Amino acid sequence: KQEVTQIPAALSVPEGENLVLNCSFTDSAIYNLQWFRQDPGKGLTSLLLIQSSQREQTSGRLNASLDKSSGRSTLYIAASQPGDSATYLCAVSTGANSKLTFGKGITLSVRP
Amino acid sequence: DGGITQSPKYLFRKEGQNVTLSCEQNLNHDAMYWYRQDPGQGLRLIYYSQIVNDFQKGDIAEGYSVSREKKESFPLTVTSAQKNPTAFYLCASRIAGDLSEQYFGPGTRLTVT
Numbered sequence: 001k002q003e004v005t006q007i008p009a010a011l012s013v014p015e016g017e018n019l020v021l022n023c024s025f026t027d028s029a030i031y032n033l034q035w036f037r038q039d040p041g042k043g044l045t046s047l048l049l050i051q052s053s054q055r056e057q058t059s060g061r062l063n064a065s066l067d068k069s070s071g072r073s074t075l076y077i078a079a080s081q082p083g084d085s086a087t088y089l090c091a092v093s094t095g096a097n098s099k100l101t102f103g104k105g106i107t108l109s110v111r112p
Numbered sequence: 113d114g115g116i117t118q119s120p121k122y123l124f125r126k127e128g129q130n131v132t133l134s135c136e137q138n139l140n141h142d143a144m145y146w147y148r149q150d151p152g153q154g155l156r157l158i159y160y161s162q163i164v165n166d167f168q169k170g171d172i173a174e175g176y177s178v179s180r181e182k183k184e185s186f187p188l189t190v191t192s193a194q195k196n197p198t199a200f201y202l203c204a205s206r207i208a209g210d211l212s213e214q215y216f217g218p219g220t221r222l223t224v225t
Contacts, residue, residue: 032211034214043217043218044155044204046213046215049213097143099160100145104152104153
């Protein structure tokens, strides 16, 4: 059974810092991996999708990498801003019908 | 604007009552999903549907039911058999195929007292 882990559960950084959020998964037979952002009380916003054949994807200040063989992904946020404060979830797509398995998320707080 | 709508945003029910949560999408997506989110937990899959008139149980289907009579609609009924129904419910959709991205609606917060 696929398990997704995100550690730590919470992170607080000063504004302007570059940071890395980690995600690990137990079964390397994935189709793709998605990173999402969730603001309090809101739905999920897709940030980046990495296919299993890709190593990384970039969107603005965000860069996500995937190392399928080691079961790891990282989300790099450059020059963090208070507006980046949110919970970041990673999810992997595996198995029949490409169901997503989610980590519990990392709650990020960027201090002004 | 294309997107996924969920209504209502907040829902309150008394214990023992069934309640139906709405999910509509105008993205022409084939697959639709229902997830449940509890504080400090990852999202857990309740039901999903790949095509109209077909759906499968997810990891925590007990106490829930769904229908998929139209491509754009995938309502979720929380029955009185669900032991802990208070949660945040999220609907998602994607186009057909294993490599596509899932998109989420804004969610419905259900409180049962």
